[in-house]
Amino acid sequence: MRNRPPYIAKSNKPFALPRRGNGGSLTNSSRRPASTIHSRHGLGKITSSTASLDTQSLEAKFLQYKEIWENETLLLSDTSKIISHPAYLNIIRLGSPVLPFILKDMEQTQNHWFFALQQITGENPVLKEHSGNIEEMINDWLNWANEKQIVLHKYN
């Protein structure tokens, strides 16, 4: 049986992701209202960005935050410290448009994006018995993305 965490309250707006479009690129760039993600790790509310970013800007933001997060948490083993880093939280605040970038990065680098994905989507497809097995956890999320027809972003 899957061990699913309690649902994390967020925006009342329907959860919509970019669907498969021409060339596999992001097709949804519509403005979204602010949504509030309630962290269960004592991090307080994580309010996602309301500004609409084009794909290039979103990619640049993601890569900027990712680089900072990777460098400043490289030596850490304490997961709570890794996921509470400001740059990691900034990525969560980018909201669902950043999901294709996160998923692609996770596929390529095995970065630990599990908390971010859970916060953004409100879901957790990782099987309990896979906890800590990074490869299996990634596969659980990539299978989830495939079921949701989320196209992993190809970097320019």
Place this chain on the structure above:
Amino acid sequence: MPEELKLPKEFPNTNIEPFVITSPKANAYNCIAWAYEDNTKWYWPDEYSYWPDSVIKEATINALIALFQKKGYEVCNNYELESNYKKVAIYADSENNPTHAARQLANGDWTSKLGRGNDVTHTIESMANGFYGNVKVVMKKANH
């Protein structure tokens, strides 16, 4: 020629007692796992990591002691090399939060996985007063 890793900001003593890199960076396992001789999982007492069901699930030194006791280690009072014994060292910060674990090698040096970074071989002194704090507990078990 072994590659040395000097992180003077994080580990001041690496100017005189450097780390020797023994693996590429890897996201699959962390220091606790490496000290536990398992490079297939990320160990931490939370829902995103591996933690044995039978071990108290809290980020405390006592929980790490219980984890290594499960593998046959018991607390001892020094980190010197003793023939026929394996040792692990648990590090903590100034507030006694566990930060790191290292495992002793057969020649008395220590091996550590630096978070998502490299495995390194080092001495206790090369990591002292650094990013992980200092050794708080040493445990040993008989070699079989």
